[in-house]
Amino acid sequence: MRSTRLQIIVLAACLFLLQACATAPDTNAPSDDASAKVQRDPVELTLNLPENTSKAYECTPQPAVDRTFLDKGISNLAAGDYREAVNYFRRYQRLESSPGVDWEAGIAVAYVKMIPTSPYYNWRAAHESYLRLMRKPPKDVQLNEQIILMRDMLAILVNLHLQVDGLQSEKAAVTEDLEKREEALRRLRELMLGQKEAIQ
Numbered sequence: 635m636r637s638t639r640l641q642i643i644v645l646a647a648c649l650f651l652l653q654a655c656a657t658a659p660d661t662n663a664p665s666d667d668a669s670a671k672v673q674r675d676p677v678e679l680t681l682n683l684p685e686n687t688s689k690a691y692e693c694t695p696q697p698a699v700d701r702t703f704l705d706k707g708i709s710n711l712a713a714g715d716y717r718e719a720v721n722y723f724r725r726y727q728r729l730e731s732s733p734g735v736d737w738e739a740g741i742a743v744a745y746v747k748m749i750p751t752s753p754y755y756n757w758r759a760a761h762e763s764y765l766r767l768m769r770k771p772p773k774d775v776q777l778n779e780q781i782i783l784m785r786d787m788l789a790i791l792v793n794l795h796l797q798v799d800g801l802q803s804e805k806a807a808v809t810e811d812l813e814k815r816e817e818a819l820r821r822l823r824e825l826m827l828g829q830k831e832a833i834q
Contacts, residue, residue: 700730701778707742708780716752734775740767745784748791757795764788 707722720743727739740763746752747760 701726703729704738704742704778704781711742711746714751716746716749716754720746720754732775734772734777737767737770737772737775738778738781741781741785741788745788748788748795757791760788761792761795764792 703722703726707719707726710716710719710722723739723742723746727736743754744760744763744767747754747756747763749755
């Protein structure tokens with residue numbers, strides 16, 4: 635009987651201790667009030683961002699132009715292969731479509747037309763192309779340095795051709811005038827010879 639009572643007492647003490655442990659507050663764990671306070675109070679964060687961050691995203695870089703075909707065309711031009719140079723300039727114009735590229739390719743082709751040994755030689759067509767291109771030059775575009783040199787050289791060559799053309803026109807007019815004078819002198823000489831024979 636005693637052992638049964640003892641077992642009941644021990645069991646009751648264990649249950650009492652277990653209940654006491656379950657209801658005792660944990661000093662390490664935050665209380666309900668503390669957790670509620672943490673949830674209620676907003677947390678303020680200070681970010682050290684540079685001022686005017688919107689301006690950093692205003693500039694959108696323009697896509698880079700691939701000048702591979704332009705460079706190959708210039709290399710062929712320097713080597714005297716004018717047909718291949720023009721082919722590369724036209725490929726460059728087709729594949730890199732933009733006003734700046736169209737203008738660069740137009741100047742390069744006009745330059746080839748200005749070279750007397752080129753199969754495309756036609757200085758008048760080159761002159762017209764040059765004038766058309768110079769009426770609408772590209773703005774805010776970084777032009778290739780060789781194209782700038784071609785443009786400047788085209789201006790000089792166009793001017794020289796116009797001067798030569800003017801001189802040739804003057805020469806043709808002077809030659810025609812000389813021929814007319816020679817014809818008049820010949821007739822005058824024949825007339826004078828005819829009068830001499832008539833006097834004799």
